[in-house]
Amino acid sequence: MRLRFVLALLAGMLLLGEKAMSQYRFLGNLTGIDFQKDGALLRCGDDLVRLTLLAPDLARITLAPEGRWHSGPDYAIARAEWPGATFTVAENATHVMLKTTALEIRILRSPCRLAFYDAGGNLLNQDEEAFGLGWEGKEVAVFKSLLAGERFYGLGEKTGGLDRRGSEWQMWNSDIPAYSDRTDPLYQSHPFFIGMRAGRGYGIFFNNTHRSFFNMGAxxxxxxxxRAEGGALDYFFFAGNTMKDIIRRYSELVGRMPLPPKWALGYQQCRWSYFPESEVRQLARTFREKKIPADVIYLDIHHMDGYRCFTFDAQRFPDPARLLADLRQQGFRVVTISDPGIKVDPGYAVYESGLQGDHFIKFPDGQPYIGDVWPGPSHFTNYTKPASRAWWGDLHKDFLDKGIAGFWNDMNEPAVWGREAPLLVEFDENGRKVSIKKIHNVFGHLMAQATYEGLLRLRPQERPFILTRAGFAGTQRWAASWTGDNVASFEHLEVAIRMCQSMSLSSIPFVGADVGGFAETPTTELFVRWMQVGAFTPFFRTHTHINSPDQEPWSFGEWAEEVNRKYIELRYRLLPYTYTAFHQAAVEGVPIMRPLFLEFPEEAETYQGHNHTTYLWGNDMLVAPVTRAGERIRKVYLPAGTWYDFWENKTYAGGNYIYVDAPVEKLPLFVRAGAVLPMGEVLQYVEEKPLTQIDLHVYPGAERTSVLYEDDGRSFEYADGMMSLTSFKVTTKAKNVTFSLAGRQGKYAPPARDYRIILHGQSNAPKLASLDAGKVAAADLSFEAGAGTVTVRLRDDGKAHTLRFDF
Structure with a gap:
């Protein structure tokens, strides 16, 4: 009986699927082709496909059903002008081929379908021959052949495993508190993915802001x-030798993260909510008394007067300017929350000026849309309108003048009670009315843009700091992101690690999760484990919900406080290394937090799901968190090469699994042989004092080059050359190690300081240590047998030096 029911159900599903598919139209035969300077226009009867070669490794494919092209702003695109590519054309009876130095596109004539090959003639990706590009009414879709062994990565803020194959994913920004490991969609939409097969890869960015679906072989x-429910069928195809190449090129298209203010790399403390003023002062005082480093305190919605944006509650915060000045004296920056809902309240200045300036979204009959959210009935800003973005940006002036350092954009999916705004709601897009169906997914993106541009106008010499919950492809140009309202559970700790890596692969490098979990209450073990992970997450903030127990570093007893302090201090000691990784993300698009397969794509084990909670931090550190309650031994896959245990005088051969002790107070950390880790002293906040000493931890065993990036940490002068790069090279031979320090490049001169070069992995003192062919003075040389280190002190004069150790 059950079998007959299942068979009948499957038959019905197949019939429904065939009926739905029969309603799609697909491209017919290629009836003509017009070659152009930058590609070709394909004619398939009345339907057109524009194939544009933007660069040798980058193509854009756009469909015009019945010759109708879509128009409008490309909200995600940062770079519109490209050099193009020289290409050759070859034709035969079945195909037309366009070939650059990096990519070959083969166009099947009957029916018109596209296939993409690398320069060596290896198939990367192809349209499914029966389907390909299709449309039904306003819906557009692309159907691709699912190749054997193909894996898919990216798609931004998604739960589940990093490999997206076998599931369907939706792009529709959604406020889902206390989501699970199977929840989809969430707060951000990133319609970009990377396909990998047999060591070769490609990327696809679907340039469409409507609700869309990615069925990756489900x-x-x-x-x-x-597919998307509306808008253009417009996608970019990236061919790259490596996954890093694809990410670099994609980030070039949608824009890269600008360097944030350096203080934003410090520890940040938040809850819903710290109030009144006395509680905020006590919080700051406790951090400093306990000598736990911290840079940022957040004020959630209870700082406002009746949840009115850009106001302070006069009873809870009677003198915010004085409070903020006092906190700044203690080394704290304050970030306030900003929701997009503007309270409908005659007499409220923001509401009145928004109405007067016509800055709110409307129904088709011209009535401003009202949605219920924290303040009650509220209007929402029309961020697609340049004048409205400017209005929103200027609203931040009073808070900046009072001393607020950054802004936290929340509830910007946009979230309203009942979850969804009516799809009737319209935006003004350059004088043209467009539906929220198109703008919903970029609402938070445009809010972040308006905030960033406003702060830049108001404080042009200071790097803005903005944190956003909702976003789209390219939001990294304006804001950092976090993964929303997570849960205090070990499952969510693991989810957070994977989600941050997925966001990183999708060019959102400045990302993190609420340490300890937002909903519910963490155990001591969970909080300590999560704090360890937070120290190795780009955005490092603890946050929790209203009426929850305290969730500060000292809230779980003296033992936990000591462990938490240790890892927060480590975060600050590693700032020279981490800030260099941030610079790499800003300049190259390579993320800070990296899946193992991004750095070691040739190793099959790095693609295994059980290894996706192990990741690289910058170029040379490997982090292997414990994500199971009660677990005290961690099985770790170390990729090829030699690896040092960060905590102990021990090395491991890579290409293997190892087992390491992992008591609750220990985060397994490893460093790649050949690396140089620049580390500073413990600071209570990032700008507490200039570093008078930088420790250069040298890990011999391979030949590698490392760099140290520096600037003032505040301004944009680095863009004009007011920065410095210092490179280090380690060369290891049988009986000697050579450490080379190149001369400092760039206009920025750091304050006077010393280097301590600390050579790891040594069982004996060197027979000879020479600096630039001269012997190192005994007073500047030391050996610690227990730690296995040799240390040499050297004045940093900005010049090149060579240090050689003979054993």
């Missing part, structure tokens, strides 16, 4: 697809 082994 329920079948024949096709994968991406």
């Amino acid at each position: 329920g079948n082994h024949r096709v994968y697809s991406f």
